[in-house]
Amino acid sequence: MNVRMGEETIDNPINTGSGPANYTNVEGNGETVECGVKYYTLEEVRSHNVSTDTWLIIHDKVYDITGFLEEHPGGEEVLLEQAGADATESFEDVGHSTDAREMLQQYCVGELHMDDRKKENAKDEDAENSGEFSHSWTAWLMPAIVAVVVAVMYRYYYVFEHKSS
Numbered sequence: 001m002n003v004r005m006g007e008e009t010i011d012n013p014i015n016t017g018s019g020p021a022n023y024t025n026v027e028g029n030g031e032t033v034e035c036g037v038k039y040y041t042l043e044e045v046r047s048h049n050v051s052t053d054t055w056l057i058i059h060d061k062v063y064d065i066t067g068f069l070e071e072h073p074g075g076e077e078v079l080l081e082q083a084g085a086d087a088t089e090s091f092e093d094v095g096h097s098t099d100a101r102e103m104l105q106q107y108c109v110g111e112l113h114m115d116d117r118k119k120e121n122a123k124d125e126d127a128e129n130s131g132e133f134s135h136s137w138t139a140w141l142m143p144a145i146v147a148v149v150v151a152v153m154y155r156y157y158y159v160f161e162h163k164s165s
């Protein structure tokens, strides 16, 4: 397929390579796909944005879905709209089945380069961290406040009871 040939000639995708580049197995039945061996920049993924050469990013993994366009049960159009871009949100919005997620594997050609994924994930991490912080903060503060209030109420009740009796 010309797409694959195109892929071979791709201009130096960054390979932080910690192992053999056995990602070429994606050309077979996909059972032995190893994602994460080859890293692509966002810019490079963006260049694969036509129907004869369609790549997508989903959860920081890069997929060459050219051969899947016509097979997609949700239609070719929706995929082409996302061509060369990060389709994580739209993929998740649809609520794809486990089968769909498994199908993804066979089209995986690598992962998004760390430098490009940090920008998005940094936001998530910040949100998560602040969430965790506030969560752990309220986790002990709220019971402490409740305890103090109960103690004060009990104290006043106790004093009041003793005064009135």
Ligand code: HEM
Residues within 6 Å of the ligand: 056, 063, 065, 068, 072, 073, 074, 075, 078, 079, 082, 087, 090, 091, 094, 095, 096, 097, 098, 099, 100, 101, 103, 104, 107
């Ligand atoms: C390569 C990635 C994708 C794969 C392997 C895939 C696979 C599938 C499969 C197997 C289905 C049938 C329903 C299911 O099993 O969940 C489906 C439906 C659908 N997909 Fe995808 N999909 C992919 C990407 C996307 C993206 C990026 C979008 C949106 C932009 C999308 C939109 C839809 C829609 C709208 C349906 C129809 C849902 C329905 O009729 O209920 N898909 N897809």
